[in-house]
Amino acid sequence: MKNLGTASVAALRQYVRAAESAGTDTSALFAQANLDPNILDSDDGRIDGEQFQHFIRLLCELTDNPILGLETGDFVQPGSYSVLGYITMSCATLGEAVARIAPFEKLVGDMGTTGLAIAQGSITLTWNCNYDDPVVRPQVIDNVFASWVNYARWLADDTEASPTSVRLQRELPGVELEKAYRNRWNCPVQFGADEDSITLKQDLLDTRLRQPDPMLRKTLEAHALTQLASLDTLDTDTDLTSQVKHSIQHQLTQGITRQDMVADDLGMTSRTLQRKLSQEGVSYQKLLDEVRQKMAEDYLLNSDLSIPDIALRLGYSETTSFHRKFKAVTGQTPGEFRQTKTGN
Template identity: 70%
Template sequence: MSILGSASVAALRQYVRAASNQGIDTASLLSQAGLSPDLLLSDEGRVEGERFQTFIHLLCEHTGNPVLGLETGDFVQPGSYSVLGYITMSCATLGEAIARIAPFEKLVGDMGVTQLEDAGDNLRLIWHCAWTDPLVRPHLVDNVFASWIRYARWLADDTGAAPTEVTLQRAAPSPEQTEAYTERWGCEVRFSAPENSLLLAKSLLAVPLRQPDPLLRRTLEAHANSQLATLESDTALTTKVKHSIQQQLLQGITRQDMIAEHLGMTSRTLQRKLSQEGVSYQALLDEVRQAMAEDLLVNTDLAIPDIGERLGYSEPTSFHRKFKAVTGITPGMFRAEAGAGSDQA
């Protein structure tokens, strides 16, 4: 079971604004995704990637809109990109702003990674999506490109500025819906492509932006680098916490206070630092437990009740229920399918 990193609350707000504009009960969808509506009040908060992905999945199912991602791009604001948005606002040219995407996009979230490639008279921006949900991925890519194009036009004060070409890995929607892409973006859009990319004429890189402020940009970049350092530190902390949880489970215990003490901090401080990364102690505990459960089921002959007890479950039924919620099958079925033993659930 993987954790899809985290994302800024600002990125979540864009989707919530788009949904609210259509009269959708976002509070209900947020709750189903395990997210509190109070998160939207935070300017510095982070959202666990898996919960954010679940929210978008629910939104896709609720609307049944095949171009949802394209339309949510209409609701981009400078704040949608966290501090990166304000850095790009203070740049002198569009090229200068684009150069800031890759170094600072982690502040927006871990949804994907941008790669820049020289293409003769053009510059190609390739976006590698890191999220795994097959329903969410095409909408997320659509949102990223739609937001980039709309925001760049706003920065340059040029509503007609257009990329040379956009390629999308997703299959083409209906002809009518395909037309929505070309109308919004003003260029050729190729579907079922080998990569998600946006091609820009290099002449566009020299386009001046509306609010250049070199001093402010340097100040904001210093702040952004500080935030990046915090995120990287927290990632290292997450690794340490998961390792400590694993060591505890091998001894049949799960004590957050003991892990915090081992790491030289209080339980409250540990929880705060994990929250800043968009995860919780319980989420990490669940991840480690699941990985260990699968390993023990496949690679040992331990009875299933003994595995549940070793992993800190007070009752065998609790272990069965949690395991099935994650995998869709019972521990016994998992073991049988893996061909590692004949114990029954």
């Protein structure tokens, strides 16, 4: 079975808000999906992907609504995208906001991944859904595209902004329902396509957004990178190494790296931590190096922070030490790595 990862509570909240607006009581669904309704009060909470897929399946069965996903897209808010939503709010143009989707979409959840291609004056966003339930999958894709369009219109303060075309792998849920798609997207919609994609004119990306704030965006992106690193370690490490890395990441946001503080954070002595890590075949320094490297690459790829600023954030006393360590791992200096990967 495919690992569906996790989903943010913000994503769940959008479905619940739509259901409650339609008069649907979701309390029983939480129990059936083994979810605590109180989790909706959490700003940074996450739920298991299998639980999220199951919840949507139950909601589909309860409402018997073939365009549930399309309609839930009407309830998108900046908070629906977790910290990514607030990052895009602070961007200067729609293109700048779109460029933030792929690097940070994991913060919203592991429901799918976005691809981007530009050709002949158009930009195409392709979304590959990870959910495999045949009932849930088309609704999630509809929700993602409907949410994108509605949110982009809100960001640009332009209710008329529309894609040039939308292609969906799902079959048309009924001729009488095709109008619902056209009314919302105001463009041709192809059903039974070979991919799920949304295309818009490239010049639409130059649209100025309502409240750009470059300093706030950089701050939010730094926070988002820390969250991403935390999610990555939770996906791949043992409980102890995950906890140690998470604590290190938290320290690095303060520009500090001390083993005794990590041990204290985990409720043990520094010697006990060292012994437990040794039993798992790792050392504190190795975990610190891994966290630093991961965060360094994220900062270089997904932020505009200067290299000396990145070195400072990662707890290096000198930029030259950061250069030397980074090159030992990648074979490139931080500047060369950024240039090669981003062209900047």
